[in-house]
Amino acid sequence: MDELEEIRARKLAELQAYAQERTVQRAAKPVHLTDATFDAEVNKAGVTLVDFWAAWCGPCLRIAPMFEQLAVDHAGKVRIAKLNVDETPATTGKFGIQSIPTLLVFRDGELVDAVIGAVPRAEIERLLKKWA
Numbered sequence: 700m701d702e703l704e705e706i707r708a709r710k711l712a713e714l715q716a717y718a719q720e721r722t723v724q725r726a727a728k729p730v731h732l733t734d735a736t737f738d739a740e741v742n743k744a745g746v747t748l749v750d751f752w753a754a755w756c757g758p759c760l761r762i763a764p765m766f767e768q769l770a771v772d773h774a775g776k777v778r779i780a781k782l783n784v785d786e787t788p789a790t791t792g793k794f795g796i797q798s799i800p801t802l803l804v805f806r807d808g809e810l811v812d813a814v815i816g817a818v819p820r821a822e823i824e825r826l827l828k829k830w831a
Contacts, residue, residue, distance in 0.1 A: 727774035729766055732782040734789040740780060742808035746831045747778040748823070751794075751801040753785050758817035759800045765820050769827075777831050806830050 732740055732749065741747045750766055752759035770779040784791045784799055794803065794810075804812040804826060811830055814822065 727771045729770045730778060730780040732780050732787070732790070734787045737782065737787070737790045740778065741805040743778065744807055745778065746776075746827065747780055747805045748827065749780045749782055749803045749805065751782050751784050751791065751796045751799050751803070753783060753799055755785075756799050762800060762817045765823075769820075769823065773827065773831075777827055802826075804830050 729750070730740055741749065748769070750759075750762070752763070754760075766779060766781065769777075773779060782790060784796060794801075798815050800815075800817055802814040802818075802823065803810060812826060814826060
């Protein structure tokens with residue numbers, strides 16, 4: 700009977716770990732930034748990747764699902780954020796954004812890297828690996 704209890708306890712622990720991982724993955728979504736929230740978010744410790752985008756931008760819409768997945772895959776390690784340029788003129792102007800999508804990487808509040816255009820996921824992963 701002790702062996703059965705050990706197996707039951709082990710399986711229960713595995714199921715609980717799996718459920719917790721799935722909960723984190725479902726909850727992980729890009730943070731939607733505004734002019735009012737931008738500084739507070741990027742000034743947090745660690746790395747934040749910000750996607751400057753617009754609803755009318757075809758390339759922005761093509762990479763949107765990838766950004767959703769990046770938020771899941773990097774949950775707890777890198778903050779993934781999106782900023783709609785049509786709704787945030789102050790922040791967009793502050794960084795001189797003229798082409799979208801533009802991806803800016805902040806580390807501990809400091810702008811450290813940028814990529815312009817709808818680049819492949821592998822390029823974004825290299826960027827994150829460089830700074831995270």
